Amino acid sequence: MASKPQLITGNATVINTGEEIILSLIVANVGGERAGKVFLTGATLGAARRLSPQHFPVFIGNLGNEGSGSIGTRFSAAGLAPGQQVLLTLRGTYQAGGTLGFVINRYLKIPAPAPYASPRLRAHVNVVLNNATWTYTLFNDEPPGSPLYIAAFHLDLVAPTTLTASPPGWQPQTDLMSYAAWAAAEAHIGPQQSLGGFEIQSPTARSEATAYSLISWDHARDEAGPVWLDTVLSPARAS
Numbered sequence: 001m002a003s004k005p006q007l008i009t010g011n012a013t014v015i016n017t018g019e020e021i022i023l024s025l026i027v028a029n030v031g032g033e034r035a036g037k038v039f040l041t042g043a044t045l046g047a048a049r050r051l052s053p054q055h056f057p058v059f060i061g062n063l064g065n066e067g068s069g070s071i072g073t074r075f076s077a078a079g080l081a082p083g084q085q086v087l088l089t090l091r092g093t094y095q096a097g098g099t100l101g102f103v104i105n106r107y108l109k110i111p112a113p114a115p116y117a118s119p120r121l122r123a124h125v126n127v128v129l130n131n132a133t134w135t136y137t138l139f140n141d142e143p144p145g146s147p148l149y150i151a152a153f154h155l156d157l158v159a160p161t162t163l164t165a166s167p168p169g170w171q172p173q174t175d176l177m178s179y180a181a182w183a184a185a186e187a188h189i190g191p192q193q194s195l196g197g198f199e200i201q202s203p204t205a206r207s208e209a210t211a212y213s214l215i216s217w218d219h220a221r222d223e224a225g226p227v228w229l230d231t232v233l234s235p236a237r238a239s
Contacts, residue, residue, distance in 0.1 A: 022074050036096065045108070
């Protein structure tokens, strides 16, 4: 008889930018039975403030025996010292004859601070859910005087979705199932500014966190600039 699913963490990459601790981990199923619809529902790193994901659940994958999926999290580096061993706790659920929960604990060593490998746009996205309508607002968190303006927004989807509203000057595009995107030729979002009105609807009223990207345009160089990647709530996949 096959052993029940057993979820563990595999390889972990830990980056300390001096402001953030960025973690990239593998979650693997070393049990004999399949763990279906594995979702992350919580993540803590000692007492550090979690920056991302801001919302749960986050889909990891359908993991058969020796199957694996990857997750990414970010925490504030405040109060964490290089060389310190800090307890990472991951919580989640999976399907195996019903919905079951799991908890994974492991210690991670905080590395010395180092600059991030490539420039990143400073930005974020907020969402409001009301009557099966998801409305997004984009925020450019670049400091005043920065040449980086938000010029495009791409959102991953996992459920049937319709684009129902767009801000003036922003052109929408979607395949109604796997992505929604907006791009602006001139109506870019400047530093310390925000823009709302990016709206989608779906038959489901449930949400899960999916990936998004904000693409900048460097007005000083008149070329594409750095990108911001994170997750935000969108319509949930079928149960």
